[in-house]
Amino acid sequence: MKNINKLSLLTDETVTWEEATDKISNKDELEVFIARNIHNQFGSFKDFFNDYVAKNNLDLPTIMKKSNIDKGYFYNILNGDRQPKRDKILCLCIGAGMDVAHINRGLRLGHFSRFDPKNERDLRIKYAVMSGDSNVMNINIMLEKEGLEILK
DSSP states (O other): OOHHHHHHHOOOTTTTOOOOOHHOSSHHHHHHHHHHTTTTOOOSSHHHHHHHHHTOOOOOOHHHHTTOOHHHHHHHHTTSOOOOHHHHHHHHHHOOOOOOOHHHHHHHTTOOOOOTTTTTTHHHHHHHHHHOOOOOOHHHHHHHHTTTTOOO
């Protein structure tokens, strides 16, 4: 039973790589981790996002609306024609209804910092996501009320 729990931990997307690799205790577990994570890792934010949308059977027009991103720019990101900035990644991930762990993974794949616990704006966005808000307009209204820069 313990072995099954370890293997599921190794494939859980919300667990950090360091946490997962700290749990590897034999060669079989190492091989499973490498096969599922090293050989299958995403090369870009676009690949990660498109995979998330497909696995969760999400509707792109709904994500676009919730993300508050115009149609042309939205599809340019999804096609890989544009490299999104940090705020756009946040908008897309929030609009797709991702949790904090998945958003942090998307930020990392986009080569940006994760939510910063010392940054008020990041904390307020993170709290909104944890509270179940997946609409960027709602989050922007909250940010504006707090005198913070909105997501653009």
